[in-house]
Amino acid sequence: MESVSRRKFFKQAGAVATVAGTMAVAPLGLASTVAGAASTREEALTPKEQLRGNEDLVAHVKNARTGEIALFIGHREITIRDRKLAAQLVRATR
């Protein structure tokens, strides 16, 4: 299991893709809203940074209080701690 900073995480995978991936089981409108909110604060992904092909990214908010979020991509699991992002995701479900 790897750990990365929030900034590196966004650079690696991109907030839009992450949140959209997280909300794959949520109504489309909700997912779009969250994605839009995050993308206003982050730079858009460069073509090189985009997810490859049909690569999927899944996020699991393990502990909203501490901001622990597990990210699954390929055969890897990456853990980040971002209370702000975790709170944003939780609020999006309310």
Added chain:
Amino acid sequence: MSSHREAPEISKDPVADSTDLYAFVSPDRSDTVTIIANYIPLEGPAAGPNFYEFGDDVLYEIHVDNNGDGMADLTYQFSFRSETTIPSTFLYNVGPIESLGSKYWNRRQLYSVTRVPRGGKAEVLARDLPCPPCNIGPLSTPNYAGLASSAVHGIAGGRKVFAGQRADAFYVDLGAIFDLGDLRPIANLHATFGLPALSAAPGVNTTQNLNVHSIAIQVPITDISLGGARPTNTAAAQSSVGIWTTASRRKARVLTGAGGSGTETGPYVQVSRLGNPLFNEVLVPLAQKDRWNASIPANDSAYANGVAHPELASLLNVLYPGAFPNLAAYSKPRADLEAILLTGIPAGVVSSSFSTLTGTTQADMLRLNLAIPPATTPNPLGVVGGDIAGFPNGRRVMDDVVTIELHAIAGATIPLVDPTFTPDKAIADVSDGLSGAGLTFLKTFPYLGTPYSGYSVGPE
């Protein structure tokens, strides 16, 4: 059963559920070892329209520990993918399948084999090997035995592999054992809790006419032995290896709602494990079985109390009142079971030249002494029957592991480590009444018998 549906979670995930593990020095190629890991319990042969297959989303593994630390020094990985070649039909096949390349065969499976040494580089041994179809019936799979034999593949390094349906070689009277242990041959002696008495009766084989899916690999002994050497000293700890199988699934799965299995991502996590038959089934408390399935042998000291003080042994004298007084009075930890199941049997216990010891690490692994040649006349009771080439020195397809383990738990093996103990006379009667009569095996790899076909299994 040996490990069929043995824990709450895995009982709901049949394609990842390991049922039996076999490991033995190959009787027809004594410079090789054969390891067979069975999955998918209780396959009814008439399974159309969707016949059984391995999980494309499951990583199947066979692990070997050759230095006694309960960790894998070598792993063989098996990954499957399915193909549907005739999208327009609802049928598994649209004509007789007479070869693995048959144009009439709609749903087929292919697999890859990878060898992963500990700390070393993974080596793909083979890709896109075809599995045989399931045994459907005389029109769909005529000459099934010949068809299946064409799915035995010779691969790199003098190895052979087979992955596909086989007849289940495990036999047990599950209906009796889990009805509070009322073994039918001695049911008349069983406590009835105020209910009407039972009569003695022959055993009933729960797995009769049922199939499993087998992953079998035959490798040179030197492929798995410590340092790649061929062991010759039957008493040396370095001659024995520990073997277990696992199944793992990806950590995250999202169903898309568009049909199919959705998307899976993240690392693999282990959901099933099997070393010695009946270990998780009988010796691990129900509340811990799922955790045991997700753990590794090196951590099995956490479950050692269930081996040292097996619940079933304490129940026997209650279920069969007064029949096991010596066992009931025995309060010492069961060093015999700890040796058989957790560390291996040291030299000098059975004989000065016999050992399955791998070290002091307590780990549930099927231990095989690679220096002991195959028996010319195997005894299904293995070591307790005087045949040191059988269970618990590895496990052969014909070994009667239920009788062996029932007798051991009932105290038959205590005198090996504690000569002051006298086994109860009732041990001779402890049996589920089954002997495996009627089961047939192949004389060559993959040894397990031809699976039952859906057409041939009918009314008695």
